[in-house]
């Protein structure tokens with residue numbers, strides 16, 4: 001789009017290649033949480049699971065004024081916190 | 096602020112949004128209220144299958160076939176890329192008992208019009224790498240497919256808005272408005288909505304809403320845990336289930352005394368690959384109330400099961416695990432229709448593990464019942480009044 005500046009073309013989520021512009025569109029569409037942005041754009045669903053983009057999206061949400069910064073909820077994070085091979089899970093015993 | 100509508104819908108999952116879209120398109124004034132955001136219930140943490148082979152031959156399969164028909168042109172209709180792909184599907188068969196169940200299942204499904212066959216292990220291996228050497232064979236249907244559930248949910252929501260529906264998020268429904276024994280509206284975090292008809296389409300949470308009306312809905316949350324691999328090159332062709340799932344679902348009596356922890360957790364294989372390359376591996380079927388957390392045991396049992404049926408998966412890297420609650424019903428069919436004895440109330444919930452696949456047809460059925468007084472086909476099997484709904 002010609003109307004948006006270079007800054008809008010910056011990738012916020014590098015894994016899934018989601019731009020600042022797309023995040024802004026999701027917020028304009030009504031997303032009020034990081035999860036809401038994820039559902040609309042798939043930002044945060046890639047290899048790093050949102051470690052890279054979560055903070056920026058939180059910031060964009062609070063700047064848009066949809067909620068006070070402290071209330072902008074992160075998406076649920078679950079284990080594994082690093083990628084792990086299936087074989088490692090199968091072989092582990094109960095703690 | 097009080098809104099007025101012809102129809103108020105509780106729940107913005109894939110089914111609530113599909114219904115909102117069809118009703119708005121038919122000219123109804125619709126207000127939908129969602130507690131969180133779109134795709135925040137089961138629709139936000141599920142597999143992606145629009146699979147026909149897993150459906151019980153009968154009304155269940157017929158509705159899934161009709162729904163799949165709608166999926167063929169749904170992206171164009173909604174003007175939204177829902178990432179629907181029809182690459183066919185297989186069900187793995189490991190032992191004689193499963194072979195007997197599947198032979199019978201397939202014969203009945205064919206009569207209803209599904210293209211499906213049992214193929215040898217060799218033929219299955221030509222379609223899919225990495226399958227276990229011990230398999231006796233697989234069923235195969237070219238009609239199976241999958242869809243991106245987030246996009247499907249958002250596609251229905253956007254199309255509903257375009258057709259004139261009002262969709263409110265962060266709008267939890269806290270109570271119902273009654274007048275003379277009739278349901279005449281809802282109270283929500285974003286104000287009241289007065290409506291001629293109120294639809295409960297809140298998936299596994301529907302019974303909590305029913306309680307407010309003194310109803311005992313026979314829907315229970317049934318947790319499914321699933322695992323997502325790191326994006327990789329195309330590997331899984333179509334969708335793969337195991338016959339364990341069919342046996343557990345339609346012949347639970349055969350598993351009553353099972354000692355295997357995986358069987359007790361209801362583990363059945365479900366594998367497919369998303370458009371972005373991640374491989375989804377599921378799932379458990381557990382009754383643990385509304386707990387959507389993951390357990391190490393659940394994850395391990397799913398992966399053990401998957402690696403037995405498809406040793407080729409062992410070297411994949413996992414990047415995420417998820418959990419969601421399916422809306423279980425005792426007979427495996429959703430509740431769709433007006434509630435007798437409580438005018439103004441309409442149910443559309445209880446799709447258990449098939450709500451993505453059945454979402455397209457659910458919207459059409461509900462719009463038919465509400466706008467024309469009848470659906471396009473006989474849906475009496477879905478009538479909510481088949482259960483005793485009023486708490487004693």
Ligand SMILES: Cc1cc2nc3c(=O)[nH]c(=O)nc-3n(C[C@H](O)[C@H](O)[C@H](O)COP(=O)(O)OP(=O)(O)OC[C@H]3O[C@@H](n4cnc5c(N)ncnc54)[C@H](O)[C@@H]3O)c2cc1C
Pocket residue numbers: 105106107108109110111128129130131132133134135136137138139140141142143144145146266267268269296297298299300301304318319320321377378418419420421422444445446447448449450451452453
């Ligand atoms: C692990 C797993 C795998 C699955 N795999 C498949 C598959 O491959 N294929 C398939 O077809 N199906 C699958 N399913 C089933 C499918 O996910 C569900 O049947 C479907 O998503 C149900 O959609 P729904 O709209 O009826 O309910 P939900 O998506 O659960 O939506 C209900 C909505 O109601 C909202 N709500 C609740 N209470 C209130 C309230 N008081 N006020 C307002 N809103 C409220 C919730 O926030 C939620 O958004 C799977 C499910 C799981 C858990």
